[in-house]
Amino acid sequence: MIESNKLWEQTLEEFKKDANSSDTVELLSEINKVYKFENNVIYMIVPNALTKFRIEKFYNNKLNEIVQKLTNRSVKFKFILEEEVKEEETPPLLIKDQINKRPLRAEYTFANFETGESNRFAFISAMKVAETPETLYNPLYIFGDVGLGKTHLMMAIGNYILDNNPNKNIVYTSAQEFTEEYFLATSTKKGRDNIEKFYEKYRSADVLLVDDIQFLEGKQGTQEEFFKVFEYLHGLNKQIVITSDRSSNELKNMMLRLKSRFNWGLSVDIKHPDKKLRLNILRRKLSFLIENPKSVPEEVLEIIADNFTSNIRDLEGALRRYVTYCVSLNIPFTVENVYTALDRLIPEKEQDQNKDKELTQKKNFDKVKKEVAKYFQLSVSDLESNSRKQQVAYARQMAIYIIKKVYNPVLKAIGDSFGGRDHATISHSIDRIESMMSKNSMVKTDFEILTKNIKEN
Numbered sequence: 290m291i292e293s294n295k296l297w298e299q300t301l302e303e304f305k306k307d308a309n310s311s312d313t314v315e316l317l318s319e320i321n322k323v324y325k326f327e328n329n330v331i332y333m334i335v336p337n338a339l340t341k342f343r344i345e346k347f348y349n350n351k352l353n354e355i356v357q358k359l360t361n362r363s364v365k366f367k368f369i370l371e372e373e374v375k376e377e378e379t380p381p382l383l384i385k386d387q388i389n390k391r392p393l394r395a396e397y398t399f400a401n402f403e404t405g406e407s408n409r410f411a412f413i414s415a416m417k418v419a420e421t422p423e424t425l426y427n428p429l430y431i432f433g434d435v436g437l438g439k440t441h442l443m444m445a446i447g448n449y450i451l452d453n454n455p456n457k458n459i460v461y462t463s464a465q466e467f468t469e470e471y472f473l474a475t476s477t478k479k480g481r482d483n484i485e486k487f488y489e490k491y492r493s494a495d496v497l498l499v500d501d502i503q504f505l506e507g508k509q510g511t512q513e514e515f516f517k518v519f520e521y522l523h524g525l526n527k528q529i530v531i532t533s534d535r536s537s538n539e540l541k542n543m544m545l546r547l548k549s550r551f552n553w554g555l556s557v558d559i560k561h562p563d564k565k566l567r568l569n570i571l572r573r574k575l576s577f578l579i580e581n582p583k584s585v586p587e588e589v590l591e592i593i594a595d596n597f598t599s600n601i602r603d604l605e606g607a608l609r610r611y612v613t614y615c616v617s618l619n620i621p622f623t624v625e626n627v628y629t630a631l632d633r634l635i636p637e638k639e640q641d642q643n644k645d646k647e648l649t650q651k652k653n654f655d656k657v658k659k660e661v662a663k664y665f666q667l668s669v670s671d672l673e674s675n676s677r678k679q680q681v682a683y684a685r686q687m688a689i690y691i692i693k694k695v696y697n698p699v700l701k702a703i704g705d706s707f708g709g710r711d712h713a714t715i716s717h718s719i720d721r722i723e724s725m726m727s728k729n730s731m732v733k734t735d736f737e738i739l740t741k742n743i744k745e746n
C-alpha cells in the first residue's frame with residue numbers, strides 16, 4: 290500500500306509540473322486513498338461520480354503515461370467509488386479497514402511548513418521528535434487556536450518517520466474518531482470482535498498521533514479507554530503526539546490522571562502568525578497554485594495578509610479564492626480584483642479595524658503633507674494636484690518618499706491619497722528620490738530635516 294501511495298504521489302508531482310490549471314491539481318490532490326494494487330493496476334478511491342468521470346475522461350491516460358515512465362512497467366491507475374469497493378467480493382471487513390485507515394496528508398511535511406516567531410519552537414520540537422528514535426519527549430503535546438498548523442505539524446512527524454522507515458506503524462486518529470470507534474466496538478452485537486480489533490489497532494502503533502484531544506472532554510468512558518492505550522504505549526516507549534486547542538491544564542472535565550500524563554513530556558504552543566510569516570505562507574502557497582507566481586503583485590499578498598490574521602486556513606482560502614476568481618473569469622491578477630474577489634470574506638470586525646487603520650493612516654499622511662508643504666512654501670493641495678512645475682513635483686515626490694520610509698504603507702494607499710495616482714507613479718517617485726539622494730546631498734538634507742520635523746511634531 291505504501292509503495293502504491295508513493296507511486297501515486299510521485300505521479301501527481303510529475304503531473305503538476307505541466308498541469309495548466311490549479312483546479313485540476315486540486316481535483317487530483319483530493320485523491321489519496323489506495324484501495325489495492327493488483328495485476329499491475331493501482332486502484333484509487335475517488336470521492337464521487339463526477340470526479341471519477343472527469344478523471345477518466347481527461348486525465349487517466351496522462352497519469353498512466355507518467356506512472357509507466359516512473360516504473361518502467363505497464364502499471365495503470367483505475368479510479369473507483371467507495372460504493373463500488375463495497376460491492377467487490379473480497380472479504381468486506383478487511384477492505385473496510387484499509388479504507389478507514391486515514392492516510393497522512395502527503396503535503397503536510399516539515400518542508401512545507403513555514404516557520405516564524407509564533408511556531409518555531411513547536412516546529413523544532415516536532416522535528417526533534419521525528420528525528421530521534423528514542424522517545425525524548427513523550428508525549429509531545431502541541432496546542433494552539435484553530436487553523437494554526439497543529440495537524441500539519443503532527444502529520445509531518447508521521448510523514449518524516451515513514452519516509453525514513455516505511456515499516457513503522459504510524460496510527461493517526463482524532464479524538465472524535467477514537468470515540469466513534471470505541472462506541473462502535475462496544476455497542477454492536479459483534480462487539481467482542483470489534484473491541485479486539487480496536488485494541489489491536491492502537492496497541493500495535495509504533496507512533497500514535499491523536500488530533501484534537503479536547504474532544505474527549507466530559508467523555509469519561511472514552512477517557513478511560515484512551516488512558517489504557519496511553520499507558521500501554523508509553524510503557525513500551527512508543528512515541529505519542531497529541532494536539533489540542535488548549536493547554537492540558539485548561540482541559541475541563543478531563544481525568545486528572547490523563548492530564549498529568551500529558552504533562553510528562555513536552556508541551557509546546559503555536560501562536561498567531563505575524564505578518565512576515567503570513568506573507569511567507571502566501572508566497573509558498575501561490576507557487577503551488579499557479580505557474581507564474583510573480584504575476585501576482587506583492588501588494589495583493591499584502592492585502593490578503595493584512596485582512597486574514599488569525600487563521601492560516603482562512604488565509605490560504607482567501608488566496609485560493611482570489612486566484613480562482615481571476616483565473617476563471619480570465620482577468621488579470623490586480624489589486625482591484627482582490628477587493629472584489631474577497632469582498633464578503635473579509636470579516637466585519639477586520640473591516641472595522643481596517644477603518645481605524647485607514648483613519649490613523651490618513652492622519653499620518655496629512656502630517657507629512659503639511660510639513661513638506663510648509664518646508665517648500667507650497668500648499669497641501671499643490672502637492673495633491675497634477676502640477677508638473679519642477680518645485681511642486683519635487684516636493685510631491687519627497688512627500689511620497691517620506692511616507693513610504695516612515696510608515697511603509699501599501700503603495701495603493703499612497704496613490705489614493707495623492708489624487709488617485711497609480712501604483713507605477715508612486716513607485717517611480719520613490720525610485721526617483723532614492724536615486725537623487727545618492728547623487729545630491731541637498732536632497733538628502735531635505736529628507737533628513739523633514740523626517741526630523743515630522744517625527745518631532
Ligand code: ADP
Binds near residue numbers: 404433441
Ligand atoms: P490546526 O490543526 O491547527 O487547526 P492545520 O494544521 O489544519 O491547523 O492548518 C491549517 C492550514 O494551514 C493547513 O492547510 C496547513 O497546511 C496550513 N498551515 C498552517 N501552518 C502553516 C505553516 N507554518 N506553513 C505552511 N502552512 C501552514
Ligand code: MG
Binds near residue numbers: 439440441500
Ligand atoms: Mg487540526
